[in-house]
Every structure is written in C-alpha cells, then in structure tokens.
Amino acid sequence: MQREEIQLLIISFSIVLFTLLLTVFILFFFFQKKKTKFLTDKLEAELRFQSELTKSKIEIKEQTLTNVSRELHDNVGQMLSVVLMQMNFLIEDNNRYSVSELKKIKELVTKSLNEIRLLSKLMNGDIFLNTNFITAISEDLDRIKALKKIKCEIHVSGEVRKINIEHETIIYRILQESISNILRHSCSDSIKINVLFTDVNCRIDIIDTGKGFDLEKYKKGSGLSNIETRADLIGANFMIYSDNKGTIVTIDYPIKE
The missing domain is CATH 3.30.565.10 (Histidine kinase-like ATPase, C-terminal domain)
Structure with missing residues (x-):
C-alpha cells in the first residue's frame, strides 16, 4: 500500500510539474509573440515616420524652387526688363540723360537686388534644419508680405x-x-x-x-x-x-x- 502511495505521489508530482512547465512555456511563447509584434509595429511606425519626414524635406525643397522660379520671372525679371528699357532710351536719346532718370534706374536695380537676396535666403535648403520652425516660417511670411502684398x-x-x-x-x-x-x-x-x-x-x-x-x-x-x-x-x-x-x-x- 505504501508503495502504491509513493507511485501515486510521483505521478501527481510529475503531472503538476508538467503542467507548470507547460504553463511557463505558453506564457513565454505568448509574451515573446506580443513582444515581437510590439517591436514590429514600432519598426513599421518608425519607417512610416522616416518616409514622411523624407517626403516633407523633398516637398520643402521643391516648393522653395517653385517659389523662387516664379518670383524671379514675375518680379525680378520684370523690373530688370524695365531697367534695360530705360537704359536703352538713355543711350538712344542723350537729351533724356538726367540725374532723376538715373535715380529711377538705381531704385529699380536696388529693389531687384533686395528681392534676389530675399530669394537667395529662401533657397537655403537647410533653413528648416538650422533654425526652429518659428524662424523658418517667419522668413516665409516676410517673403510673402514683400512679394505678394498680403x-x-x-x-x-x-x-x-x-x-x-x-x-x-x-x-x-x-x-x-x-x-x-x-x-x-x-x-x-x-x-x-x-x-x-x-x-x-x-x-x-x-x-x-x-x-x-x-x-x-x-x-x-x-x-x-x-x-x-x-x-x-x-x-x-x-x-x-x-x-x-x-x-x-x-x-x-x-x-x-
């Protein structure tokens, strides 16, 4: 009888130990799977973020170049055309040569240079990295105010x-x-x-x-x-x-x- 009790005790202990080990394995597998999913989701989120960041940087550069091209054509180009036209008038007609005419030409050239400097500053591709967003957007607003009269x-x-x-x-x-x-x-x-x-x-x-x-x-x-x-x-x-x-x-x- 005592031998049977010992065997029963061993069997019971084995069952308990097996159940415990199985439970530990299931819990380990579950948490490992959950951890893997968390890391995968985190990696996917980081990849999405980096992709959007790269896209944003490219769009900033593209918009900058578009704005510069438009303003060079619409503003600076027109002012320099007027300067050229006035210079041609002065060359063809010496009687029109006067200090006031030269002052007008000087003003147009100065304004053109100021706008080129403003556009040159805008073309700095690292403006949004070297400064905070407040400084960067403030300079954009200054440009819009100067060129668009808004x-x-x-x-x-x-x-x-x-x-x-x-x-x-x-x-x-x-x-x-x-x-x-x-x-x-x-x-x-x-x-x-x-x-x-x-x-x-x-x-x-x-x-x-x-x-x-x-x-x-x-x-x-x-x-x-x-x-x-x-x-x-x-x-x-x-x-x-x-x-x-x-x-x-x-x-x-x-x-x-």
Whole structure:
C-alpha cells in the first residue's frame, strides 16, 4: 500500500510539474509573440515616420524652387526688363540723360537686388534644419508680405520650448502647406499665425480671412489628408474650422520632457 502511495505521489508530482512547465512555456511563447509584434509595429511606425519626414524635406525643397522660379520671372525679371528699357532710351536719346532718370534706374536695380537676396535666403535648403520652425516660417511670411502684398503676421506666446528637430521639420511642412492653400484658394488679404507654448503643448493656429470652403467636400482632397496624416505621425491633434468669413487650421502638438 505504501508503495502504491509513493507511485501515486510521483505521478501527481510529475503531472503538476508538467503542467507548470507547460504553463511557463505558453506564457513565454505568448509574451515573446506580443513582444515581437510590439517591436514590429514600432519598426513599421518608425519607417512610416522616416518616409514622411523624407517626403516633407523633398516637398520643402521643391516648393522653395517653385517659389523662387516664379518670383524671379514675375518680379525680378520684370523690373530688370524695365531697367534695360530705360537704359536703352538713355543711350538712344542723350537729351533724356538726367540725374532723376538715373535715380529711377538705381531704385529699380536696388529693389531687384533686395528681392534676389530675399530669394537667395529662401533657397537655403537647410533653413528648416538650422533654425526652429518659428524662424523658418517667419522668413516665409516676410517673403510673402514683400512679394505678394498680403498682410502677414505671426504671434508667439509663452516660453518657446525645444522640439524634436524631425518633428519641427514636419510642423514646418504643415505650415507651408496650409499657407500654400491660403494663397491658392482662399482669396484672403491676410495670413495670421498664432503660436502658444505651455508646459505640455504647442498650439498653432493658422488663420485667414478668405472665402472659406465646404469642409465635407474638402475632406476628400489630398491636401487636408496630408496635413492630418503628418499631424498624426508626430502625435499632434489636427482641427479645422471654416465659414464664409475665413478658415482656422489648428495643430496641437504635445511637448514631451
């Protein structure tokens, strides 16, 4: 009888040990699978972020070159044509030679040089990497104000906080795309950007006083979708409001310590 009890005890112990080992193996397999999925998702998210970052950088350069080309043709080219025409008049007719005529030519040349300097500054491809997004977008607004004759202003409130440089590049691209939409579609005579820093977030409002648009129709467009996708990639909330008095685009970016 005692021998049977010992055998039963050994069998019971073996069953318990096997069950315990099986449980440990299942738990290990489960957590390993969960860990692998987490790492895979993290890697995919990082690849998506880097892809969007690269795309944003390329778009910034492309838009910069497009703007420079347009302004060289529409503004600088026209002013230099006028200068050339006036110089030809002076060469052909000595009687028109006067200090006032030369002053007019000088003013046009000076204005052309100033615009070329402004465009040259814009062509600095690393502007969004060497400075923060506030400085970069402020220089864009200065250029628009000088060349497009549109009222532009930016207001910054709170203590400016340091933001991840890659996130700044995407924020800058969001602002560029929003401003581009205003210039192309809104017929607004002003662009206003409010930037508010708090301890936990950076809230950016891009405001225009244009004709507005139908949000339901615009949601189908790629422009809004691109902005929303980029905001989501950096963990920011994206909001938009529009009526016949203008549009407000809001980006609420969380600041992590």
